[in-house]
Structures are given as C-alpha cells and as structure tokens.
Amino acid sequence: MTGKRRSQWIAGLFVLAVLTYLYAPIIVIVLFSFTTSPRLSMPIEGLTFDWYRSALDNPLILSALTNSLVLALISAVAAGIMGAAFSFGLMRLKRPHVREALIGASLLPAIVPLLVIGISLAVFFRVLGMPQGLINTAIGHLIVCLPFVVLTMNARLETFDFSMLEAARDLGATPVRTFLDITFPLIRPSVVGAALLAAALSLDEFVITWFNIGNQQSVPVLVWGMMRRGVDPSINAIATLLLTLLVGLVICSNLLGRKKRS
Amino acid sequence: MLSLFVLSFWRAKGFELIPDFTLANYEKAVVSKLYRTLLVRTVLVGFVTAAIVVPIAFALSYAMRFVFERRGQLILQLVLLSLFSGYLVRIYAWRTILGKQGLLNSTLQWLGLINEPLEFLIYSNIAVVITLSGLLLPLAVLPIYSALLNVSRDQMEAARDLGAGRVHLIRTILLPLAMPGVRTAFAFAFLLAAGDFVTPTLVGGTQSLLIGNIIADQFRGIGSNWPLGAALAFVTIAIVLVIYLAVVQILARVTR
Numbered sequence: 001m002t003g004k005r006r007s008q009w010i011a012g013l014f015v016l017a018v019l020t021y022l023y024a025p026i027i028v029i030v031l032f033s034f035t036t037s038p039r040l041s042m043p044i045e046g047l048t049f050d051w052y053r054s055a056l057d058n059p060l061i062l063s064a065l066t067n068s069l070v071l072a073l074i075s076a077v078a079a080g081i082m083g084a085a086f087s088f089g090l091m092r093l094k095r096p097h098v099r100e101a102l103i104g105a106s107l108l109p110a111i112v113p114l115l116v117i118g119i120s121l122a123v124f125f126r127v128l129g130m131p132q133g134l135i136n137t138a139i140g141h142l143i144v145c146l147p148f149v150v151l152t153m154n155a156r157l158e159t160f161d162f163s164m165l166e167a168a169r170d171l172g173a174t175p176v177r178t179f180l181d182i183t184f185p186l187i188r189p190s191v192v193g194a195a196l197l198a199a200a201l202s203l204d205e206f207v208i209t210w211f212n213i214g215n216q217q218s219v220p221v222l223v224w225g226m227m228r229r230g231v232d233p234s235i236n237a238i239a240t241l242l243l244t245l246l247v248g249l250v251i252c253s254n255l256l257g258r259k260k261r262s
Numbered sequence: 263m264l265s266l267f268v269l270s271f272w273r274a275k276g277f278e279l280i281p282d283f284t285l286a287n288y289e290k291a292v293v294s295k296l297y298r299t300l301l302v303r304t305v306l307v308g309f310v311t312a313a314i315v316v317p318i319a320f321a322l323s324y325a326m327r328f329v330f331e332r333r334g335q336l337i338l339q340l341v342l343l344s345l346f347s348g349y350l351v352r353i354y355a356w357r358t359i360l361g362k363q364g365l366l367n368s369t370l371q372w373l374g375l376i377n378e379p380l381e382f383l384i385y386s387n388i389a390v391v392i393t394l395s396g397l398l399l400p401l402a403v404l405p406i407y408s409a410l411l412n413v414s415r416d417q418m419e420a421a422r423d424l425g426a427g428r429v430h431l432i433r434t435i436l437l438p439l440a441m442p443g444v445r446t447a448f449a450f451a452f453l454l455a456a457g458d459f460v461t462p463t464l465v466g467g468t469q470s471l472l473i474g475n476i477i478a479d480q481f482r483g484i485g486s487n488w489p490l491g492a493a494l495a496f497v498t499i500a501i502v503l504v505i506y507l508a509v510v511q512i513l514a515r516v517t518r
Contacts, residue, residue, distance in 0.1 A: 115474050247346065
C-alpha cells in the first residue's frame, strides 16, 4: 500500500510540474496585463487597467477584431456543416478500410506544418489570379478547422443510432423530413460544439492568415506586428482578451458535447 | 483533403511562376552554405524537441491512464485546453519569462540565487526548444493517450501478478502496444517543430534562426522570392521526411 501511495505522490508531482510548464506562459501574460511596471519583471509594483485602455485606443484594433470575428463566423458555419456532413457520411460507410483511409486523409492537414499549408495556398491563389485577402484566408482557416471538427464529430457520432433513420423511412418519412425531425435535433449539440471549436481555432490562427490576408488585419496579425516591434504591455491586454474568448468557446464546446452523452 | 489537392497542385505550379523551367532554385537551396547550416539546425532543433516531448507525453499519459484513474480525464482536459490558449501568445509569453530582464532571471536575482542574468536563456536554441516543447506537448499527448486506452488494466494486472517488474512491464507490454501512438506523437513534434518560424523569430536570436524563417521571408517581406521559397520548402520536406522514416525504422527495431 505504501508503495502505491508513494508512486501516486511521484506521479502527482510530475503531473503538476507538466501543468505548470504548460500554464506558466498563460498565467504570466494575464498577470502582467494588470501590472504598472512596463518592464516585465519581479517584484510586482502595482496594478492598473491602463494597458487595456491603450490596447483599445489602437486605431487598428477595430478592423482587426471585425475581420477576426467574420473569419471565425465563416469557419464555424462552413466547417460545422462540412465536417458534420463528412463524418456523417463516413459513419454510414460499410467498408472499414475505406473509412479508415478517409479518416486518415481528412486528418492529414493537422500534421503538415502551417507554414507549408500557408505558402501552398498563397501560391495556389496567386496562380488562380485571386488577390490576397479575407476570402483566401477564410478558405485557409477552413482547412485548419476541418480535421478537428471531423475528429470531434466522429467521436460523438459513434453513439448515434442509425437504425432510427431506417425506422423513420420505413414509416414513410421523406429523407428531408427524417433529417429535420430526427437527425438534426439529435446531432445539433455535437455540430454546434464542433462549430465553436472551429471558431476558436480560426480566431487564434496566425500562420496561414499571415501569408494570405495581404495588407488587411486580423487580431493575431496585429499582435504579431506589435510583438516584432518590441515590448509593449498592451500586447498582454489584447492577449488576455483573446485568451478569455478562446477558453470560453472551448469550454462551451466541451459542455455541449457532454450534455449529449449523458 | 482539400489541402492535399492544393499541395499536389503546388508542386507543378510552383515553378510556373518563373517564365522558364529551371532547377536553379534547387541548386541554390542545396549549394548555399547558409541554407545548409539552417537546415542542419532545423533538423537538430526538431529532433531534440521531439526527444523531449515524446517521453514526457508518454509518462504523462501513463500517469493519467494507470495512476490517476478517474482524475486522469480532468488532467487530459486541462492539457488539451492549453492548446487553445493562443499560439502567438504562448510564444511571446516565453520571451517574457526567459528574457534577460524577464520573470525567471529577475526572480532568481531577487531571491539572490544569481548575480548576473543568465543570458543563454533567451535568443538561443535553448529558448527555441523550451518554447516549442511547451507548444507541442499537448499534441503529442493525444495520440499516446489514445493508444494507451487500448491497453486494459487487466492486462497490466495479469503481467504484474506473473511477477513482471514495472520497467519490464513498460518495455515488453506497454511500449509495443503504444507504438503507433508514439510514432504519431513523434511525427507531430518533429514535423511541426521543424516547420515553425514564429518561435525562432520571437525567442531565437540571429544564431538560432531556422529554415522556416528563410522560407517565410521568401513569401512575405522585402526581396521575397516565391520560387526559391518553394524550392527550399520542398528540400526541407524531403529531408525531414527521410529522417522521420529512419527514426521510425530504428524505433520499430529497438522495441521489437
């Protein structure tokens, strides 16, 4: 028993160390968005909201935020619908080999560095003659979001009872009716959850955006410009706001998934 | 899947940007000493990052699966949540922590443990590896943890009852069963670390630029050269893939 206790302690300390490693950066940013000293160092001298004020005074923040929200909305709706349709189709496939192969193919973009996807798209659009801008970026975001949407949808559709659809059809329901009355109400929480995840991914996406947005702004592109110019504490303020939004979206997405399972 | 399509497209169209079909860009990419140095450094940084990330991810997954039975889920959620806490933000934060007057140095000085700031912490390869490992750890946990889900506790108990020691157990039962997950985790860490350009820009110095920086510069910035960037990208992809496949082969032989 004491041996088991001891190994639990060691494992606990290890897990704590790893979590500290993962969360230290986030805590630091949030903390320093409220401190008076512009030099980010210890000890802390005082607290202030000034950095939030100067962040909101930035003339570019409004257009950046608008663009980011538009991109997030497009990603959420498009990735939600496409991802749901794709994994719904997958689940109905009878041959496991084909299914495995298709799942693998749909997850491939997740393992390709964003730099490669970003420049590939830039070249692709240039060849097509499309000027850089929000549309190109939105398509790029869709590529980043789809693997994650498909992954979450697959996990959640595993418990879906397809025989219900057959029952409805046997009782004379048209495919459209079946979808509206049975399929959609049942999968709605999963689809919305996956869509929120896509919105979060899109809001945070920088690399693909950077190569495709041209001279427009998005929140990460704006932040990147500020970071390269040097230490500006209002970066911490913008980052904290973005962080709150992202974590909120992901937690909502998770809660929606859980409700369906119970 | 769309990206795969685009990617295959790119191979052909990348060269069409230049009026005549030429291998000069590839020649430049292979012959240039600067690019070669950067490529070697990129591969090393990617490899070291993966070598740090994969064992930690394995130990963490092991703890979540077999030590903390029910709280393991909560820990997993926390680990994955950190993925959604801002990509740029987390890299920038490491600059804040590791900087010359950053959190770590100023705290150590405040505590009187050091007199001069530790300069190797920032704008160095070490800073790049520390930051990349933090970014990629959650991604590496995912495949390893799901591979460990396939190993039942009963199997572990049975082996233990038959007198297998912990190390023996991990080596002969757990590792072979978790191998597909370990392989995926290694791929994530190695490929994504080798393809990152934001981290070396923000926390790396002039001595720790990676090939990604050069490629990115060819596509955005003054004096950009798209065809050269494309050639560099393909040379990098080819080298990284060959090394990845070699590592997978070696891993497979070692665990057999």
